[in-house]
Amino acid sequence: MRMTAMVNLRLAHKLRISTAVLMLFVLMGSLAAYWKIRQASELSVDLSTRQLPAMLAMRDLRLHAVESSTALKSYLLFGVDPAMAARYRGQFDRAQQEGLTSVQAIESARSSLARNVDMTRLDAMLSEYHIYEEKQKTVAQMAFGQGSDSTGKAFDLLQGETAQHYDRLSSLMTTVLDQQVAASGHSLEETVHLSHLEAIYMWLATFAGGLLGLLLSEVTIRRIVRSIVMVADRAQSIAEGDLMSEALSLDSNDEVTGLARSVNQMQQNLREMIGTMGEIAATVNQDALELTRSAADSSRRTKEQSLQTQQAAAAMQEMSISIAEVSRHAQNSAANARQAAATAREGGSIVDQMLVSMQSIADSVRNTADTVQRLGRESEQIIRIVNVIEEIAQKTNLLALNAAIEAARAGEQGRGFAVVAGEVRRLAESTRNATSEIAQMIQGIQGHTRGAVQAMETGTATVSEGVETTRRAGESLARIIQASDQVDSMIAQIATAATQQAEAARQSSENVDVINRLGEESAAAIPAMNTIVHSVESGAQRLQQHIGKFRIEESRAILRPGLSVHPGPQPVPAYGD
Known part of the structure; x- marks a missing residue:
């Protein structure tokens, strides 16, 4: 007892x-x-x-x-x-x-x-x-x-x-x-x-x-x-991978018995945990294969996106150059229009002098004839300038149409650029209409100048007829000055629109460059992801190898049915390969 x-x-x-x-x-x-x-x-x-x-x-x-x-x-x-x-x-x-x-x-x-x-x-x-x-x-x-x-x-x-x-x-x-x-x-x-x-x-x-x-x-x-030796033997069996031994049973109630119970519980927990880890390792292996395939698809899509962004960047650079050329021509046209207005003002001054000093009507008529002839030549020059402006407007309209098409291809990212392209196209259309009106006006002026030249060649019938002719010439010059001012204003608007369009094109080009750079960075990260996936796969294989060292039950396999250890993930092609 x-x-x-x-x-x-x-x-x-x-x-x-x-x-x-x-x-x-x-x-x-x-x-x-x-x-x-x-x-x-x-x-x-x-x-x-x-x-x-x-x-x-x-x-x-x-x-x-x-x-x-x-x-x-x-x-x-x-x-x-x-x-x-x-x-x-x-x-x-x-x-x-x-x-x-x-x-x-x-x-x-x-x-x-x-x-x-x-x-x-x-x-x-x-x-x-x-x-x-x-x-x-x-x-x-x-x-x-x-x-x-x-x-x-x-x-x-x-x-x-x-x-x-x-x-x-x-x-x-x-x-x-x-x-x-x-x-x-x-x-x-x-x-x-x-x-x-x-x-x-x-x-x-x-x-x-x-x-x-x-x-x-x-x-x-x-x-x-004796109790510790029994517990140590059981711990050695567990360390060697044997998880199928029977539970320890001691006839005392001391700490060693508590340790034996803990070893029994540890054996049971390890048996369950190793089985679960085997299933998880097989699942991780399968997921690694899926991740490898996803990485390959992502690499291919990233490569295609990079090529498209490079093409868009090249197109934006070409459009920026064209817009800069349009802006330069618009500035030249504005200078020519200002020169024509100055010439018209000079003609008006001559007419005023003819009205004030009727004593030198003959000289004034000759001078007027010369001036009208020069005005005819300058009108022809204005016609050429207007033709150039109309040609620039047509090219601008064509470029705006191409930009709208590229913006539509870009989708959501090109929506803002499509709006700018529409505005440029409308400005180009307005410029073309204005140049048509200017051409019609200048053609009328040329007709008047030719009539004035013919009248002066036949001689001056009366002073009143000369005065009337001079008055009509002054009115024509006033209309020429007004038309020149309108042409100058329109050309200035064209130049401003071209400048804004060039800035928008530059920003769009920068955005495309950023998109291209992000695509390149994403592509550069794919090899690292490939390495990580390979590391996960290798870890899953090593885990399955270690789990295979344990014996849980004679009829129970560590891996889930239908799952096997894959030899390893296929490497994802790097960006640019």
Whole structure:
């Protein structure tokens, strides 16, 4: 029953019980040793604080008795010299005082001496010392007198009766000291004996506790080691890939049993986890193949997109160059229109002069003829300029149409550019209509100028006819100036529109370049994605190889049915290959 209870205890409790038994025996030995140590300590304290001071006091008492007697004898023999007399007298007084101190010390240690010394002898010794002290005082009074008779009597008393008392005192002191020394020796022997007993008790308690603790520890260690070996064998089997062993079963309830349960649970969890990981690895392998195919398709589409964006960028650059050329021609046309307007204003000034100064009508008519002829030539030049503007408008319309077509191909990204192309086309159409009107007006002007030339060639019939002709010429010049201003304004609008169109074309070209660059970056990232896919595939293969080292069930495969390890993903072609 007790062994069953011991088996069911936890490992920490078993170790605590073994340690507690060992500590109990050590404590018992320590208590016994402590009791003997206390007895030895009490003896040592009594010996050092009572007996030894009493022995020293008796020794000092004998010395003081001898010193006082020697001081009196020296005083009697050498007291003639005052200095020597004072010195010996001081020694006597000091010996007397210290003797009283020693007597008081012996009296205070009387209770301690009562256990070892015959108190009758001690009392006789103290009584004899008091008598001896009184005799010395009598000798001192006689010696310190002034007469030689008193000195002689004092010396006789010191050598006679006082010396006899000293002999009896010395004999009693010797007897008492011998008794005290014998008692002290016995105390020392008892102290040594107690020390030996203390060591014996300590060794016995330590040996018994160690032996019992060793037995308990051996039993506990055997059980623990046996359980740990079983758990270690099972852990080694799991490490070698065997997950099919039966669960461990131990007959105790300690921490090792808890460890065995944890190993059983770990084996079960590993069995389930390895099976799940096998299925996941096969799925990852299949997904890697799909990802490889998707990467190949993405690379092909990216390559096609890059080619299309490159073509669009080239077209945008060509359109930008054409628009810049249109803008340059528009600026030249504006300069020519301004020059024509200046020429028309000059003709108007001439007509005004003809109206003001009729005296020089003939000269004015000739000048007017010349001016009208020059105006006809310049009108022909304006016709050429208008034709150039009309041709530019037609080209601009054609370019706008092509840009609209390219914008339609670009889809959502070319919508803004299509709007700009439509505006440019409308401006080109307006320019063409305006140039047609200008051409018609200039043709009318040329007809008028030809009539004026014919009229001037036939001569001036009357001044009024000349004035009328001059007036009509002034009106024609005014219309020419107005038409020239309109042409100048229209050409300026064409130049502004061409500039805006060039800026829009430049921005569109930059956007196409950005799209092309993004496509190139996407294509450049495809090899890295290919590497990642290959790494995932390799990892799945290694995982399946490691999973294959474990045995879960005889009839259960690690991989899902229908899935197999593919040799590896095909490399995705890099951009530009």
